[in-house]
Amino acid sequence: MRFNRRFSFHFRSLESRIVTLFLLLIVLVQVVGLLVIQRGIESNARAAIAMELNNGGKVFRRLLEQNAQSLRFGARLLARDTAFVAAIGNNEEADRATIESALANHGRRIKASASMLVSAERKITATTSEPQSAGLSALVLGMLDQAEASDGANGIGVVDRYPYQVVVMPVKAPIVIGWIVMTFPIDRQLAEEMRDVSALQTTIATRDKAGSWLPVASTLGAPLAGGLMRQMEARPPASPADGAFEAEIGDTRYSARRQLIGEDAGQNVSVVLARSIDEAIAEYARLERWLLGLTIAGILISAAVSIVTAKRIAQPLSQLAGVARRLERGDYKGQIEFKREDEIGALAHAFDSMRDGIAKREQEIRRLAYWDTLTNLPNRAQFLLHLNDSIAESRKREASVFVLMMDLDRFKHVNDVMGHSFGDALLRQVAARLQLRLAERRHTSAQVARLGGDEFAVLLPDADLEQAQLIAQELLDALETPLSLEDQMVDIGAGMGIAGYPMHGEDGEQLLGMAEVAMYTAKQRSAGAVVYHAAFDKASEQSLSLLTELRNAVERNEFRLFVQPKIMLGTGKAVGAEALVRWAHPERGNVFPDQFIPFAEQTGFIRVLTRWVMEQSAILAHELAARGLNLKISVNLSTRDLMDQDLPVKFADILARHQLGPSAFCLEITESAIMDDPVRAQQTLERLHEMGLDLSIDDFGTGYSSLAYLKRLPVNELKIDKSFVLNMENDIGDTKIVRSTIDLGHNMGLRVVAEGIESEAVWRLLMRMGCDQGQGYFMSRPIPADQLAAWLENWRPPIAMPGDAAVEPYPAPAPAARGAAHAE
Template sequence: MTPPVRSLLHPSQWPRWIGSSLGTRIVVLFLGLLLLVQAASFLAIRASIDRNARASITDELQVGERVLTRVLDQNAQKLAEGASLLAADYGFRAAVGSNDADTIASVLANHGERIGATVTALLDTGFHLRAAAQPGLQELLPVTQRLAARALASKRASEIVVLGQRPFQLVMVPMRAPVVVGWVLMGFPIDQRLVDDMHALSSLQVSLQVRADAASTWSTAVSTLPLATREQLEKQAALSLAQVNGDNLAAGSAALTLRLLDNEYSGRTVMLAEHDGAAVSALLLRSVDDAVAPYRQLQLGLAALTLVGVLVFGIGSVLTARHVTTPLRRLATAAERLGAGDYSTPLRGLTRSDELGDVARAFERMRENIGEQQDEILKLAYWDPLTALPNRLQFRNAVRDAIVAAGKAGRTVSVIMLDLDRFKHVNDVLGYRFGDLLLRGVAERLTQQAVRGGDLVARLGGDEFAVLLAGLDPATDLALTGTVARRIQQAFDAALTLEDQTVDISASLGLANWPLHAGDADVLLSRAEVAMYIAKRRHDGPMVYDPALDAASSQTLSLLSELRHAVDHDELRLYLQPKLALGNARVVGAEALVRWQHPRRGLVPPMEFIPFAEQTGFIRVLTLWIFEQTAQMWKRLHDGGQTLTISVNLSTRDLLDPELPQKFDALLVRHSVPAEAFCLEITESAIMDDPQRAQATLDKLSALGFRLSIDDFGTGYSSLAYLKRLPVDELKIDKSFVLNMEKDLDDARIVRSTIDLAHGLGLTVVAEGVENAQVWELLRELACDEAQGFHMGRPMPAAEFARWSTGWSTRQAMTVTLGKGPDVAITLH
């Protein structure tokens, strides 16, 4: 099926080489349109030429027909005049009157020869042949009979007849003396001369066709056509002429078309005579090719003009295509450069004032904007926008490059990683904007006061910074790294003053060295970070990486899953440490603690998993486990006749859990334990991490009936305003002030002030860390309410605590004198 024209015009339907480029399509389009217009014009002109030529031929044939008729009429008139002269000749009439046959024949011959007649005869009044100049004219008798009727009517008559397959023109005139005494018949053949004259006059090809009778075929008597054409005419046209002439006897003429020797002819057949089947027809022909030939030059000129136009249009379209595609190629090249990451090469052709110039200028603006954005992206990718220091990615690349360079030069590389202490507290108290100012101040102090000129300082994120020391001497690298670390610490000795706010700031530092501690940049950074976190936990100055630190760190990788396993498989153990009233030495409560009986590691100390649980958030699960185990223990003690208050520690993550009160309340209901049976201990730092959320949680817990206690009071940074607003019932003095208060007057004063402050606020005071009788007695004298420590009892499993508490109660009746040395201590234990 042939596709529609619309689909063919679509570029997808074009040959592949045409659609390969815009320039080619423009050239093909321009030339195609030109050729299409020229072809349409050529066809229209050719059709018009053909139409006009055929119309002109028709006119020529019609004129030729009239000319032929006029010529035949003129010949008949000439012949009639010659016959009239002969009929009026006195000598001829005298010879006719004397019936001198020889004279009559001689006069007919001489006169006929004089006027060119080939037929001369004398007829009597009855139209019978009387004398003739030529023999064999008996066949004219039928013709003479036809002419007689017209001759009698018009005094003369003429007719074209066929004699011996030749056309003749006859004329008959009367001979008078003074009456009609006979008729002079004269005739001449219509021969080659006549058709040649016709051809000379009209440029028409003339052929006379004759037919002897109805049974005969048409044949050519004379013709101006070449012999070969005449022969083909007789073969091809006999049937057509017979049909045409047969159909148009009444009309007298008819048009026809013939093709002779590959030439087309327009023709017109004229019936000259037809009697009793015998007929004479004149065939006028005009070659269409010859008629159109003069116009062929016009067509050739148009074709030449078309070729010139194609050439001119081709050159013009190529120039136009280049004018269009050259800037487009530039745009494509520029786009490829942009794709390859080259944003610095400007685009040419910006001065053009056309649409392509607008596109080029828009593209150039896009290039500039993308370049600026790329520069900004690269800056954000490699630089810290807050401090203008290199970020973690750039620092990591710098460490990698420094290691490569050091390896070639036989040098070493060290990294110092530091993390600010209490930065979150500064953010919470003074706001994030001040925190940003503090980070900028730290960056400035590090770069200007702490490190050497060639060292690289970077901010890795948050409050974490790093220093790169490259190209170090292997003999002194660790010593030099330690020196720089101490200079960093010293730089933080002086407080920072920002917007009239003075802030004391410190940092935990971790040190690692290549190739001593790591084989590549990533491991070096990781081990410096491990050392930094150990330093942050120990608060013991800069920490140099040690493989033992990494072993402890690797243990924590599986710690979370092991903790989950411990909760699910009863590996955790509840321990209780008693709390005694200083006034009567009665057991009034206990602090709930957790221990982990690991199947492979044995008894895991709390410091090895409690901080990790706090970091990962698993402390919430541990808190709920301790609370539920404590509720069950309290229930057993209560059923055994002991009513105590058991303290449970809450972490920062516990206080930030808005659903904690509901969880505790559900456990209380499940085990039928009142909220008053618990005292929830919280540290000052836990409150200060998010005071608003912490207070909201404490308010809900207090509303449920829980007692609340501030643990490790005196070691945090809270203000009395917070202490006033919190719904607490108890203060627990940190053991660092209690342990040596009998020897340290300052510690004793702090304890006294804290007791007085708490009592002034209506709070119960608990002192932890009581390890001898002197401290017990001193606390009792200071009116401290309760005490907790190894002097009375160490943390013990819950079952053992039940037995210990029962035994202690049975001995309460004894008089306890705490100042009597070992006996009293043994009794208390």
């Protein structure tokens, strides 16, 4: 069988679950990884921007410092000019025009927006821009001392909200005779230079005393710079002068840093450096898109791999499930062609081995179910199949079919004397002889079968009654010749019954039953072969009716448990009770035990009845124990009970369910029941004895048992049959038998019980002989089990026992009829 490679996806299938699990894990891992990377990119980008802005602030200050150095150098050249110093020193009106011209010319050379001269008296005496001089006078005058001490000073001033870089240089000859002041605008040129150096958007802005911002110069352009100022104005008043913040200008997010570069008369000048976040993470975004693409590709590839993997795992399992379903239906054909070296391959190989093993075992089971292992002949089930097939075929062709059924004579005796192995060999020889005789007479269509035990059957298709009788006689003649086995000559015969279709019955079971009835009739009459007749079935129908009623009696709870107390003769104490059964038939009334007990023993129903008595006795013992009344309940066992090898197990189950110890029961067995099959009986009795159950020999003295054999039995009690007890006070012979039996029992270490005590005189006589216990109508007739507790409360012994106070004699009841097995 080759596996189908087609893929079918079912949501609840193992394949779909494997794929779903793999995909979920892959997607989860990829998404988590992508989110972590995205957060890392964002974090790294912001950290890089922050560092870039911080460095940009340093670069901008360095640019301002460089500009200041350049301006100071230009101002120093003018301050060292001899003619300019001389003109200042003369301080004449004619030199004033020279000074102003020098200031203007030198200012143009170094691109100063304004130049001015401050006299030694700290007054501005010359200027190239009156407005700037007026606006910067306070700042300039405050810088003179620093400039004199440091040979120059520089600062930031604001005029009309525009920032200027101011340089003050002293003029010495050799003492300070004045100061040269030059101003340079902080404008777009500086901002663009900053952007060229750092790639940062640079905005120079001033803030007046009212908190209003004015963008002086910006590389962003006027609209964007205005938007930046509005967001700065919206910041909380407590925001630090220097610090980073984020702004969204237009459609672009910026990370910005404001840095204060100077103050003048309550106005401050700041530079705002900004970096576009979107531009900063643009490279990362491309990397992120690549990563997203790789993630999707990985998911798709993983999905394909997981589907293939799931197919490799689930499809073989599905195929193996199909194999299992075929095995379930009994189809063991076809090899499992599966070439894999992994665990699934091992499982497929195991399935193949299991299929072969099951096929072989089923073949063996079928052989055991339909063939007799001892003779290798068809058994009853197989014979019945062949018989029904032959009847169906004969019905089509309007032909007839006959069945011969035989039961060997004296086989049980041979089995008991020579042993089971000898009996098995004998059955094999009988089977071979029957087959040989049919082959010699060329009855090729006849089929021989062993139905069980020593019963054989022969199927005769397409035969009439005359042919069936002829063949039956030939087979009986074959069995008349003695068999030689293990140097022993065995003389054996058989009783044979004949029944046929359509003469007697319409189906196989019916024919077998009729042939069996005829066979037992033949054995009873010693008539060899007997053809079935309807008259043979009357007794069978009555028996069948009684068996059906017995079964219904159990189901309908028609049986009643009665008990007869057992008394210690020496003390008068009740120590036990014998369990008896009564049948309250709904139509016939009370049915006596001797009317159904023998039949129950013959049919095997006695096992069901014994089980019922055991169960009810256990219930009674449990109820009495709950009241503090510990009595040993005696239950009778029949021959078939002793042949039941599961009897000890059944008793153990009853004791466990009712929480009773083995000492609560005594099992009574008749001598005849033991002697029917002493070996099996002893095995069963030994197992019961090992459980702790007391065993009693019932009706002792009435059988023909061997005392040498009985002494080996694990019994505890000997029960004298009532036939010796009833009249022992008048019959010296019975008295001697009872006395001898009591002495025999005590010598064997057994407890002795006498049954059938019906008078006080017999009680006293038994007590003097040393009998241990007794039961009979004198003490109590059998009573319903539910009345035993009340009887025990009212019971009084008939005589004063040694050591006891005298009590009134108990009036003995009138004698009544006595029952049979399971009854007194």
